[in-house]
Amino acid sequence: MKQTPLYQMHIESQGKMVDFGGWEMPLNYGSQIKEHHQVRHDAGMFDVSHMSVVDFKGAKAKAFLQILIANDVDKLKTQGKALYSCMLNELGGVVDDLIVYYQNDEYYRMVINAATTEKDMAWINTRVNGFDVSVERMSDLAIIAVQGPNARAKVFAAMPGLEEVCGELKPFNAASLGGLFITRTGYTGEDGFEIMLPSNAAKFTWKMLLEAGVKPCGLGARDTLRLESGMSLYGSEMSDEVSPLEAALTWTVDLSNKNRRFVGRDALEVLKNKGVKKTIVGLILKGKGVIRDHQKVMTNLGEGEVTSGTFSPTMGKAIALASVPKGSTGQCEIEMRKRQVYAKIVKLPFVRNGKVLV
């Protein structure tokens, strides 16, 4: 199994290591619920070095990305500005979801999922022919996500000189400092940074963050935090077979420029004209139990399926994301371990910045 530059740090913190798409990663360091609360109330950090950073450079970098992804990089005008998007196949299914950062018209940086990296790189490389663009995977980078209401203050305390550069950094923007690339982004619904840094500086930085009172958090807490914040997970809410229009990601698809014929656009336009039948909603279980992935859901408009189910530590209830007929409202029925239970359909997110919104 592959290990990140922070593997030794996880072992020292008694991380319970598991196989995550070929990477040996910490599921938790004792209690994923405690780690979850740590992020909602203070500051926690995640090793996300298994994710891949890909740089696009060249005269046609912008033109290429305008074809490659469904959101329009033409929206990016200032250095460090970030854009969330899906990369689609010809049928409109999602090859991956990603964030792209603008450096200049000839240099963009993209962050893609770990488990899809090989597939994504193959996909990108078959399409880059004919464009004056170099595509380089930056494999010598580590990524530490520091998240929580006190995350930024603790990062500044741990890393001297950073506040001058990132003190005023706005959400969904990035700044560079030496070999560091710092983004005010995350996957938890809390404020914070994701810090890309050279692999050989990862352990030292992790230790400094530990000393500043940032607690290590594992993949378990990362999943309950993203689910509470209503964020999609590739492979669960969307996949090669599910389009962004059916996954509540319509806001990430930019059809405004008719001349921008990005991969998958034709299929999306056909789907849109036929009428989108499905969407992703939130569910809150009434009563006790835990909703699990793939359980069947019956709404007022028909059948659906749980795409991500869990127990919400913040709400003290079972919650889920589910793919259901578009327009479903009110109460739905879930088939759970030989019994029928009821859940309320709600708008996402469940939790944002420490507050329950549903």
Add this chain to the structure above:
Amino acid sequence: MSEIRDDRQYTQTHEWILDNGDGTYTMGITDHAQALLGDMVFVELPSVDDEVSIENEFCVLESVKAASGICAPVDLQIVEANKALDDEPELVNSSCYDDGWLVKFKSDSVDGLMNATTYVQTLD
């Protein structure tokens, strides 16, 4: 390394059974099992006097990670269920051999279980 106690017997499915000496037995899950399941969030307990045949499920443990059914190791009748778990399911994690017990039951005979030495050999 998971904790194992010498004073009780074990099943292949990582439950422990303690002979109370009065014809009743207390049952819970082992340290190995609670660590595998992760943070417990809900325990569905049986009712007192329920009669359960061997290998039938009578209790469900829901952790953040997964739901796990507990099956009867022998034919048994429930004498008491640990009501403290309704409010504090995390006792199964923090005190699996003491406060985090699941049920007390009575049974004519409790055979075919492993002692601590044998059980430890079944773990990696």
